[in-house]
Amino acid sequence: MKHRILLISYVFPPFPGVGGRRWAKFARYLADAGHEVHLICAKNILKDQSAWTHDVLHPGIFLYPLPARYPSILLQQPATFFEKLLYKFWQTIFMLVSNGSIFERALFWKKQLHKKAIDLIQSKRIETVIVSGPPFHLLHHAVAIKEKMNNLHVIVDLRDPWTDNKDFFGFSRMSKSRLAYEQKLERETMLGADAILTVASKMSEALVKKYPAVKGKVFTLINGFDPREVTTTQFEGEMVRSEKMRFVYAGSLYPNLEYVFIPFAEYLVRLRKKDPHLYSKLVFDFYGSAAVE
Numbered sequence: 472m473k474h475r476i477l478l479i480s481y482v483f484p485p486f487p488g489v490g491g492r493r494w495a496k497f498a499r500y501l502a503d504a505g506h507e508v509h510l511i512c513a514k515n516i517l518k519d520q521s522a523w524t525h526d527v528l529h530p531g532i533f534l535y536p537l538p539a540r541y542p543s544i545l546l547q548q549p550a551t552f553f554e555k556l557l558y559k560f561w562q563t564i565f566m567l568v569s570n571g572s573i574f575e576r577a578l579f580w581k582k583q584l585h586k587k588a589i590d591l592i593q594s595k596r597i598e599t600v601i602v603s604g605p606p607f608h609l610l611h612h613a614v615a616i617k618e619k620m621n622n623l624h625v626i627v628d629l630r631d632p633w634t635d636n637k638d639f640f641g642f643s644r645m646s647k648s649r650l651a652y653e654q655k656l657e658r659e660t661m662l663g664a665d666a667i668l669t670v671a672s673k674m675s676e677a678l679v680k681k682y683p684a685v686k687g688k689v690f691t692l693i694n695g696f697d698p699r700e701v702t703t704t705q706f707e708g709e710m711v712r713s714e715k716m717r718f719v720y721a722g723s724l725y726p727n728l729e730y731v732f733i734p735f736a737e738y739l740v741r742l743r744k745k746d747p748h749l750y751s752k753l754v755f756d757f758y759g760s761a762a763v764e
Contacts, residue, residue, distance in 0.1 A: 483495060
């Protein structure tokens with residue numbers, strides 16, 4: 472059975488950033504399966520373009536970009552004196568108008584989102600909405616649409632933890648009052664959603680532990696990989712008997728990830744004792760940046 476689906480994702484190609492990859496791939500997958508995907512996203516306000524724009528050039532995917540309503544300077548690292556001044560200005564503005572996170576890109580999105588979403592739901596006879604965050608307030612905005620529409624199912628997709636996020640988005644340094652406001656929105660969103668997706672089982676388990684009432688509607692949907700992006704090469708003979716085994720990590724390393732790195736380091740220590748010959752063959756390359764608090 473073919474379905475019409477409304478997907479809401481602030482970051483989506485051509486808007487650059489790895490946050491747009493997840494649903495660019497899933498939207499293409501759904502469209503390839505014959506489903507009709509209508510997608511509300513933010514207009515690209517940056518000079519760069521997404522690496523996955525080609526994935527959404529599909530006759531079954533219909534894009535409806537809305538004004539970003541977020542200053543582009545807050546999406547980059549200011550370099551010049553003027554950029555730093557402009558960054559501080561907008562940071563101050565968001566501190567005054569926001570009760571929660573001052574880096575919430577969907578803060579001014581609710582009115583325009585509801586108008587466009589309701590129009591599409593009615594005109595396209597859509598019964599299922601999938602909303603992906605961050606930005607996290609976007610999730611709350613989407614769940615609130617259920618109050619205006621009968622028989623609407625809203626699926627919330629979490630690409631990152633919300634108020635328990637210790638790696639970025641500033642939650643670890645947020646004041647108690649602002650954090651309490653974000654926690655209120657998170658709770659309303661989780662309880663109001665018809666289903667919740669996360670990218671990892673650890674996130675799913677933590678969510679159920681935090682909100683026992685959502686047990687049974689939390690599912691793990693990993694990002695996976697796209698076979699079309701993987702090329703294979705045939706190797707023969709001596710080419711496969713390399714002296715070294717190289718592992719490459721490309722991306723950002725965030726703080727407060729001890730729960731990942733410590734078990735990894737402990738395993739390497741055990742391997743060095745158990746099989747020093749194999750251990751001597753391992754090479755790890757890291758490419759990207761390391762965020763510090």
